[in-house]
Amino acid sequence: MKLPTSLLDILHATFGAQACSTHEAERLAYAYDNSRRHALPDAVVFAQAHAQVETLVRACREHGVPVIARGRGTNTTGATVPVQGGVVVSFERMNRILRIDPDNRLAVVEPGVLNGDLQRALAPHGFFWPPDPTSSPWCSIGGNLACNAAGPRTVKYGSPRENTLGLRAVAGTGDGFRCGTYTSKGATGYDFTRLLIGSEGTLALITEATLKLTPKPSGLRTLRATYRDVTSAAHAVARIMAQPVTPCALEFIDDVALQLAHDHGGDSVPLAGAMLMIEVDGEPATLPSSVDAISRAAHGDGLETLHVAQSAEETQALWSARKALSPAQRTISPNKINEDVVVPVSRLPELVHGIRQLSRQHDVLIVTFGHAGNGNLHVNLLPRDEAEHERAHACLADVFALVIALQGTLSGEHGIGLVKREFMPLALEPSTLGLMRNVKSAFDPDGILNPGKLLP
Structure with missing residues (x-):
């Protein structure tokens, strides 16, 4: 669509010439994300203050123009692709760490702060923010919150929903609001904070986050266990998660x-x-007993080797397989389909077995790895030609059906976005989806926030 002149005038007045663009080159740069899907926005603006976002949303609502929030575009589901045009608002310049408060175990940040930058800022204080996606060096806190993106440490420390105390945001009406608390306990009204996290910018645009910090353990041990087959390894995951010592990472x-x-x-x-790649953290005095407990649980039918790293260099060597996976997959299939399904940990053996059957049934190469301690596996379909690509999409539908049959869910941390919208009725009852639509209408009555995403 061509934006009305009156709206463009407001955008230029609000953001200035250096933070508002309708040039095609700039629009192209914000037309896609890591899903490799793309659609051209009509304008791109770079927010630097909460008040600017309020003005933007009010003006776009008045003109019926979509608004799409964007962090660094690392998501894989098309969640930031402006499929109906409109204005992309990038938060990359809204990147200040406003407050680090060790006494109260919290930090207040703007949405454009990079996850890795925050972790480095917290380290001298002896704290960390637990969510640590693989893309942490270049993904933003706002993007982490939008998709509830977590990473390996979720198994022990939880996702952004468990590690965020409060938010400041702008609803689809253009009204700014705060939700949550600065305290670790709170029971005052509805929990909008957890509601907004994972909503993929469809309810409100987050402009500030109060994050719950965790003291950084002083000790860490890494274990690597190999197994005869995937079923043996999946059973070992269930055993490890059924005993009292919780690993801080458990990768399959x-x-x-x-x-x-x-x-x-x-x-x-x-x-x-x-x-299995397993990490255990804690204080040096307690680590040996924790490692012993994990090792005992890892033992069982099918175990071939179990090794505990004795140095930082050895730890890096043990993680080499996990780190080599992404570039290795790109050599096989530049058009890989990457999904992050979740099942109860006790059902992992059934999921792994079922995926193996579907790979043979559809004749599609499938690589499976991920955060097994949460039952969250990354199922990577690797089509190598057009025929395999067609079969891969049919296979994917069967993968999702299998996951739901095992009492699982469609996504653990990537979100729904554009790619998985059509499968939402598999996971949720019509009445549940209806309530979600009502919530969407309350926050965004004219449907201008990230239209075409999340809800089918």
């Missing part, structure tokens, strides 16, 4: 992934039926 890698990583990374990557 199947045999297909190991072969790919070995081909790409060399002999430092072991070949096995499956592998």
Whole structure:
């Protein structure tokens, strides 16, 4: 659409010439995300203050123009692709850490702060923010909150929903509001904070976040266990998670992934039926007993090797297989389909077995790895030609059906976005979806915030 002159005048007056653009080159740069889907916005603005966002949303609502919030575009579901045009508001320049308060275990940040930058700022204070997606060096806190993106440490420390105390935001009406608390306990009204987290910019635009911090453990041990087959490894995950010591990371890698990583990374990557990467943290005095407890749980039918790293260099070597996976997959299929399904941990063996059957049934290469301690596996379909690409989409529908049958859910941390909208009725009853639409209408009565996403 061509934006009305009156709206463009407001955008230029609000953001200034250096933070508002309708040039095609700038619009192209904000037309896509890591899903490889793209659609051209009509304008791009760069927010630097809460008041600017209020003005933007009010003006766009008056003219019926979509508003799409964007962090760094690292999401894989098309959640920031402006499918109906409109204005993309980038928060990359709204990147200040406003307050670090160790006494109250909190930090107040703007949405454009990078996850990795925040972690480095917190380290001298002896704290960290637990969500740590693989993309932490370049993904933003706002994007983490929008998708509830977490990473390996979620198994022990929780996702953004468990690690965010409060938010400042702007609803689709243009009204700014605050929700949540500066305290670790609160029971005052509805929990809008957890509601907004994971809503993918469809309810409100987050302009500030109060984050709950966690003291950084002084000790860490890394274990690597290899197994005869994926089922043995999946059973080991269930045993590990059923005993009292909770690992801070528990990653599963199947045999297909190991072969790919070995081909790409060399002999430092072991070949096995499956592998678990396990990390345990805590104070040095308690770590040996924790490692022993995890090791006992890892033992069982199918275990081939179990090794505990004794140095930082050895730890890096043990993680080599996991780190080699992404570049290895790109060599096989530049158009990989990456989904992050979740099932109850006790159902992991059934999920892994079922995915293996679907791979054979549809004749599509599937690589499976991920955050097994949460039952959150990344299912990567790797079509190598057009025929396989068609089969992969049919296979994906069956993967989702399997996950729901195992009492699981469609996404653990990537979100729904554009890619998984059509599958939402598999996961949620019509009455539930109806209530979600009512919530959407309350926050965004004219449907201008990130239209075409999340809800089918």
